[in-house]
Amino acid sequence: MEQLVMEAMLSMHSIARSHDVFQLTREIPLTDVARRYGLELRRAGSRWLTRCPFHQDNNPSLVLFPDGRWRCFGCQAHGDATDLVSRLFNLRPIEAARQICRDFGLPVNNRPLSSETRRKTEEAARQREIEQAFKADLERIRQRLAMLHRCIFRSLRTPEDYKRLSRLVHAQPLLEYVLDELTSRDPARQVEAWRYARRWFPWVV
Ligand SMILES: [Zn+2]
Structure with missing residues (x-):
């Protein structure tokens, strides 16, 4: 078991080294990403529902699909995990992808997060x-x-x-x-x- 985990980590590491952080974020289930950044999910069959953080949403209108994509049927926002985090924290997609990798402990061999990005993310999370x-x-x-x-x-x-x-x-x-x-x-x-x-x-x- 431990061996498998190690291999998985190593393969993720090598993907990270190829600098394809976007590819790397797809290894993480969208539901984990959504929960990590504060969205409360409710299961609906093979999908999950949450209240959309991008418009005043009193009934959950944002649907998370099993293929890692999401769409809000209220304001029509949509995308993948990176788009979600990018919009939540007002980050550029590349910054959002790096942020996800870091928060899920996936090594990213790109330049370190700028203090400005870190500040923005922390501020938005606190908000x-x-x-x-x-x-x-x-x-x-x-x-x-x-x-x-x-x-x-x-x-x-x-x-x-x-x-x-x-x-x-x-x-x-x-x-x-x-x-x-x-x-x-x-x-x-x-x-x-x-x-x-x-x-x-x-x-x-
Ligand atoms: Zn919406």
Whole structure:
């Protein structure tokens, strides 16, 4: 077994020496590359689906095919692993291919990654991490506000209820506004709603 791994590594090494990093990236499954750079995949038969990072995609419209190619059926972006990484991190294709090889431990005998490229990649990765954390928080807040909305709705049965819960009754329109905005597809509006939620409903969020 170890022998096989060694041989595989050596053959990869010799490919790398031929400087064909593009060829080398094709040795790595596209799904591994996508996951490595933060995409969450869901299996659909022999294909995989993910939310497209290149447009505001609430339902997964990007399909990864078993032949190592991908296509977004929302914004029509498409390509292979190198194109994916190139677009994700705004790198030239050759830089993207080298980056993939390095991140998967495949030796590349080309000149070392420029500090500019490294900085760009790290910055973009950090940016994606922040975005994902924000999205998760947005969803958490949306669920709690929706629950509050249901509770208010159910508690208001008699005029006495309205009197007793007047504070919540008055909060209802704000709550509905924030919920609407949180589910909008416009990131700027979502951020604004997220701020309102924290300011107006601090005891919930
Ligand atoms: Zn897309």
